Amino acid sequence: MRRALTAVAFFAAALVALGFLALPIVAIFAHASPARLASQLSSPVVTDALVVSVETSAVAQALVLALGTPTAYLLATRRFPGRSLFVTLVELPLVLPPAVAGLGLLAALGRNGLLGSSLDALGLSIPFTRTAVTLAVAFVASPLYVRQGIAAFEAVDPSMVAASRTLGAGSTRTFFRVVLPLARPGLAAGFALSLARGLGEFGATIMFAGSLQGVTQTLPLAIYSEFDRNFDAALAMGALLVLVSAAVLLTLKLSVQWTPSRQSSRSRFALSSWS
Amino acid sequence: MSAHRVARRLWPLALAATALALAPAAALGAPSAAPPRLTVFAAASLTDVLPQIDPRPRYSFGGSNTLAAQIEQGAPADVFASADTALPRRLAREGLCSTPVVFARNALVLIVPRSNPARIESVYDLRKPGTKLVVADPGVPVGAYTLQALRTMKLSGVLANVVSRETDVREVLAKVALGEADAGFVYATDAKTLPGKVTALKLPARARPEARYAICVASSSRHQGDARAFVARVLSRAGQAKLIAAGFLPRAQGQRK
Incomplete structure (x- = not known):
């Protein structure tokens, strides 16, 4: 009897949770017909925001990959004093309120910020530019990639690395031909999360980069500015972001599921894909 | 790394985030015995x-x-x-x-940071190329008054110097007070709240919109x-x-x- 009650309680809780999480998503699509939403997607506000979002995300995520991969590798493979402090530092933006991130970026890179006068001397002014958007996105999104990357590199079997080295491959070659391919599913998962988080960035951007259509107004900022003017346009952009986020998650799940079957032919695959 | 490991590493984080997100909602939902609060x-x-x-x-x-x-x-x-x-x-x-x-x-005024980095002495100095002007979004009342005032002064061209359209007047004030923007349009009353940080410049009488x-x-x-x-x-x-x-x-x- 008690067991049955517990089971019912669990199911009820799960049902409430699912309904709560699904309802807003459903509502975005139910509020207006797909045709009406689609017609909004061609309005200049939406297309401009799309361009800003895509461009800043592309640059920000390229930075995340280029700087985050070596960082994750070092943190995963080296043991040194203060390592956990470093890891915590890298993970901190993950739990930091975005408004605090924006405040920090302004205090660091704003005109009167820590590095403001040095940047000014170089003729650089970051706030209100697309660079500011890119930096805000990279700041809030990169921890997701680095965190996942550390785990991925830690999971690489050290004997594989040792084997590669004994067979005469240098450390660079070993990294690109053995370590990276083995860590790739984990890195891809981290990258997908970073991409999704970056596309949704709002708080740090509006504080550090402001909001100007066609320059710094990303999709989330455009949603906020259109919400009182043209609710349909805001909904259309919301629907677009839901679809993109769902696609990212789905790709992530598929890529992770797809990996185990590949394990048997790993070495061959790894060599062919990186040569 | 397997999907399982990914999940194992992420779920405590997800749980913590959920708890954090739900806590304020629970606090708001608590019934209060106090008289109705407007x-x-x-x-x-x-x-x-x-x-x-x-x-x-x-x-x-x-x-x-x-x-x-x-x-x-x-x-x-x-x-x-x-x-x-x-x-x-x-x-x-x-x-x-x-x-x-x-x-x-209320009256619309032009504000500049106390240090006045772009050396703006009047609304006409906004025409200087490269001036970082911050205004409110045209949907916000102060943003509409700003457009109206600029039109009256035949200064709509300075909109090319706008670097951000903020969501309310206090955001404009903040960006100028921080010194990140060179100038912004706010109400006279907003300028008065941060006298040590911003200097208010009056607009010509004929251009003052009636807020x-x-x-x-x-x-x-x-x-x-x-x-x-x-x-x-x-x-x-x-x-x-x-x-x-x-x-x-x-x-x-x-x-x-």
Whole structure:
């Protein structure tokens, strides 16, 4: 009897949770017909925001990959004093309120910020530019990639690395031909999360980069500015972001599921894909 | 790394995030035994003065347009105090609030950071290329007044120097006060709140738009009596004195209820 009650309680809780999480998503699509939403997607506000979002995300995520991969590798493979402090530092933006991130970026890179006068001397002014958007996105999104990357590199079997080295491959070659391919599913998962988080960035951007259509107004900022003017346009952009986020998650799940079957032919695959 | 490991590493994080997200909601949902507390939606420029007139209500300050849209979406406001008359009139037409009453007026000014990095001495200096001008979004009342003033002065060209369109007047004030922007358009009363940080430059008299603030009681309010009492308090001699002390202009003649 008690067991049955517990089971019912669990199911009820799960049902409430699912309904709560699904309802807003459903509502975005139910509020207006797909045709009406689609017609909004061609309005200049939406297309401009799309361009800003895509461009800043592309640059920000390229930075995340280029700087985050070596960082994750070092943190995963080296043991040194203060390592956990470093890891915590890298993970901190993950739990930091975005408004605090924006405040920090302004205090660091704003005109009167820590590095403001040095940047000014170089003729650089970051706030209100697309660079500011890119930096805000990279700041809030990169921890997701680095965190996942550390785990991925830690999971690489050290004997594989040792084997590669004994067979005469240098450390660079070993990294690109053995370590990276083995860590790739984990890195891809981290990258997908970073991409999704970056596309949704709002708080740090509006504080550090402001909001100007066609320059710094990303999709989330455009949603906020259109919400009182043209609710349909805001909904259309919301629907677009839901679809993109769902696609990212789905790709992530598929890529992770797809990996185990590949394990048997790993070495061959790894060599062919990186040569 | 396997999917399982990914999940194992992430779920404590997800749990913590959920708990964090739900905690404030739970706090808000808690029933209170206190007498009904009014919820007043008010223009950001009223942030400092309204609590001086009546500290009791729960205030939500923001761009008047955002607040009006929230009321249209069913937000539980008892009173709406807007930085213009158009938004409350729109709500009244939609049957969402009472007939609005003008309770104050305000002047638009140009502000520059105290250090004045772009050396702007008058509104005409905004034409200098590379000036970082911050304005409010045209949907926000102050943003509309800004466009109107620039049009009157035949200075619409300076809009090319706009680096950001902010969501309410206090955001404009903040960006200029921080020194990140060279200049911005705000109300005279906003400039007065940060005298050490910004310098206000008056606009030519003919270009000063008439910013009239109107207030109304939300039709959905379950505290109609208290809400009307709040409006009366704002319109009272004491309320008006507080507004004038904060730098607002007296509500025009002939607007008495």
